[in-house]
Amino acid sequence: MLKIAVITGSTRDSRFAMKPTKWITDLAKTREDIEVELLDLKEFDLPFFNEPASNAWVPTSDPKAVAWQKKLAEFDGYIFVTAEYNRSITGALKNALDQAYVEWNRKPMGIVSYGSVGGTRAAEHLRTIAVELQMVPVRSTVAIGGAAFMKVSPLGENGEMSEIEDAILGSAKSMLDDLVWWGNATKTARVETAQSEAA
Numbered sequence: 001m002l003k004i005a006v007i008t009g010s011t012r013d014s015r016f017a018m019k020p021t022k023w024i025t026d027l028a029k030t031r032e033d034i035e036v037e038l039l040d041l042k043e044f045d046l047p048f049f050n051e052p053a054s055n056a057w058v059p060t061s062d063p064k065a066v067a068w069q070k071k072l073a074e075f076d077g078y079i080f081v082t083a084e085y086n087r088s089i090t091g092a093l094k095n096a097l098d099q100a101y102v103e104w105n106r107k108p109m110g111i112v113s114y115g116s117v118g119g120t121r122a123a124e125h126l127r128t129i130a131v132e133l134q135m136v137p138v139r140s141t142v143a144i145g146g147a148a149f150m151k152v153s154p155l156g157e158n159g160e161m162s163e164i165e166d167a168i169l170g171s172a173k174s175m176l177d178d179l180v181w182w183g184n185a186t187k188t189a190r191v192e193t194a195q196s197e198a199a
Contacts, residue, residue: 002034002076002183009082009093011042016114016153020144021081023161024112027172028079033180037075041092044068049098056101065099072103077110077183078135079175084115084122089129097129105134106190108182110175111141114153118145136186138178142171 006025010017021038028036046068052058060066072078082089097104109130113119120143127137148164150156 002180002187003074004028004034004036004077004079004179004183005039005072005075006036006079006081007039007093007096008041009080009090009096011090011092014154015083017081017083019152019161020112020114020142024079024081024142024172027169028176031176031180034176034183039071041096044071044096046092046096046099049095054098054101060099068096069100069103072100075107076187077108077179078104079110079112079179080126081112082114082119082122082126084113084117084119087121088125089122093126094129097133101133104130106136106186108136108138108179108186110138110179112144112172112175113141114144114149116145116149118143118149120145136182138175138182140171140174140178142168142175144168 006021006028008017008021025036025038028034044064046064047062051060051062051065055069060069080093082093085091111123111126113123115122123141123143130137144152144164148167151159151164152161
């Protein structure tokens with residue numbers, strides 16, 4: 001059984017993030033091949049990154065960052081739910097990504113993005129960051145934009161996510177399928193590498 005974390009990327013009091021986060025978490029929980037847990041960045045209260053270097057090179061000293069790293073280490077893959085802020089991901093999410101390194105390595109990641117153009121520019125930026133952190137970005141993503149975004153956003157009709165499922169359910173299922181395939185492949189490889197290094 002793969003363990004997958006859904007990470008919500010916004011910490012604003014007025015955030016929209018929890019609506020798509022809950023939707024993708026509930027959908028993922030319907031599967032029998034993964035165990036899913038929601039990680040809300042707001043609950044981790046991470047400091048701004050202020051370590052001498054990444055934990056790939058120097059052990060992290062801040063206890064909140066260490067707790068975040070230990071939590072991330074439990075998982076075999078990640079789904080990031082991100083808004084698009086000025087053509088990129090949120091500052092809170094970038095900081096959370098920077099607070100770890102080795103814990104992200106050789107694990108798949110999927111993306112649920114949202115905004116007027118579906119958060120696609122943030123998603124592409126997030127893919128680039130993920131590659132640098134040695135994650136495996138899966139091909140399929142969920143982009144909530146345009147009329148669909150205005151249907152569920154408080155800036156528009158503030159409807160339920162079920163009202164736009166016709167537009168996003170297919171891509172969400174494909175993303176989860178990709179995540180499971182790559183999750184199993186990378187988990188097997190990590191185990192084999194660890195056994196080889198221990199021999």
